[in-house]
Amino acid sequence: MADNTNPASATALIVIDVQESFRQRESWQAASDPEVATQVARLVDYAREQGHPVIWVLHSEPGSNTVFDPESGHVRLIDGLTRAEGEPLLTKTAHNAFTTTNLQQILTARGIRSLITCGIRTEQCVETTTRLASDLGYDVTFVVDATATEPIEHRDAPAGRPLAEVLADPRTLLPADIIARTEYALAGRFATVSTVKELTGS
Template identity: 70%
Template sequence: MNRALIVIDVQESFRAGGLWETISDPKITDRVDRLVRLARRAGDLVVWVLHSEPGSGNAFDPALGHVRVMDELRREEGEPLIHKTAHNAFTTTNLQQLLTERGIRELTVCGIRTEQCVETTTRVASDLGYGVTFVVDATATNPIPHRDAPAGLSAAELLADPRTLSAQEIIRRTEYVLAGRFATLATVAELEAAAGAEA
């Protein structure tokens, strides 16, 4: 086994945070679960990463109970669970050590948010010399307010502002900046088809 699936921040914090209704794919757990099952069948390591902001009082504060894998997904015994406090999954964790100890050089990444923690992890992993597959349809994100928008917009206000960058545009731009530079892009179906061809 020299590959790992990194499941990034597919956690209940996002549902508790107030903007879940704007998420690009409310059923992201369906595709993430397909990737997890695919990785397990191949004998690949599955690593679960959760974002944590201790003491913040928000949905990412572990004291509030939302910093846990989304309820539809199941982590199996022996699959590492890592808590990070930075955007990427490497800087504040032992992820690189964990991967090095197992001889893993190929990563498949998925999770929430497309352009934030998943993209940032992809870029850092590429710079560290890992081959990275970014599974674009197993990521999700929210629209981003304009830099001059007031803080604390409701979902309705965010969507009503014509300056808001849509989730679909964020995903499209992320594909453009990662492909051929930091990662190979793939869909869940493409990876499933490739695994079937190898079997």
């Protein structure tokens, strides 16, 4: 457990939804970074070296019969990521990591005032958590290249189309555009936008 008398413990890394569920979907083939877990692992190593607590968050949709249903067996960390002893693992059912978990209680108990956020999806759960954290008074660093996302279909697009049709639709918002928009939306308003290299120095 982090030592609250150590200034390093005033910052925590929040790893959001880097879970096997996403890799089970066809859309993951078009993800911005299918190997995002490698970047996340670099951040986790950095956080542990700095004495920052690491808090893991998974998304769950019980009873949905989807890859996010715990019964599917996919609501678990992506293979290759390892949670150390004592690192909290929270399960959420909302987009942000606060509303349906005791995340804020954990942060308050540990004296955390600054957060580093990363995970899947860039513009959804990671951005939403970042925005809420900022509104709650946390100083947030959003590590953009330790996030990943997938194409987003137009709101009027028919459901259930194969990936090839989604990508061929000119109305589909592609990952690079989604990530750029998220950077513009967050920077200077809700977070400092950084990269793994900029944050870790390596």
